[in-house]
Amino acid sequence: MKFHQSRQAGIHTFTGYGDGFVLVNGRRVERSIIVMPDALIEDWSATTFDALTAADLEVLTELDNEVVLLGTGPALRFPRTELIRPIAAKLAQSRAGLEVMDVQAACRTYSILVAEGRKVAAALLMA
Numbered sequence: 001m002k003f004h005q006s007r008q009a010g011i012h013t014f015t016g017y018g019d020g021f022v023l024v025n026g027r028r029v030e031r032s033i034i035v036m037p038d039a040l041i042e043d044w045s046a047t048t049f050d051a052l053t054a055a056d057l058e059v060l061t062e063l064d065n066e067v068v069l070l071g072t073g074p075a076l077r078f079p080r081t082e083l084i085r086p087i088a089a090k091l092a093q094s095r096a097g098l099e100v101m102d103v104q105a106a107c108r109t110y111s112i113l114v115a116e117g118r119k120v121a122a123a124l125l126m127a
Contacts, residue, residue: 011037013114014107019074020126022107034123036063037114048127049073057087060098063121067113068098071106071124 012035016023021030024040032048034041046056049072057079060068068091070079078084078100088098101109103124110122 071103
């Protein structure tokens with residue numbers, strides 16, 4: 001799917017997605033990435049949903065966002081409770097929310113929140 005919307009200069013947006021990839025500002029990305037309006041973290045240590053660690057998720061608490069979207073691949077899957085509970089609690093203490101969804105839903109939700117001017121991060125696990 002391709003998105004068609006006007007884009008503000010300097011803002012990272014999703015311009016499309018498909019099986020195993022997303023387009024960020026028209027550039028194809030096939031590995032795990034964290035996308036924020038003003039920054040990209042392309043060297044995120046997370047590789048796959050099954051290999052997700054507490055350290056991978058801890059990075060999400062340091063981003064200073066209102067909302068963190070965790071895209072868990074092509075299907076919605078919830079991380080193990082022992083991994084997600086401390087991260088969600090830490091985010092809540094800083095008045096940030098964590099939402100878990102599939103990658104495509106994360107792209108759509110991110111686009112809406114960015115259009116509203118919200119501070120949002122989309123942390124996407126491509127596999």
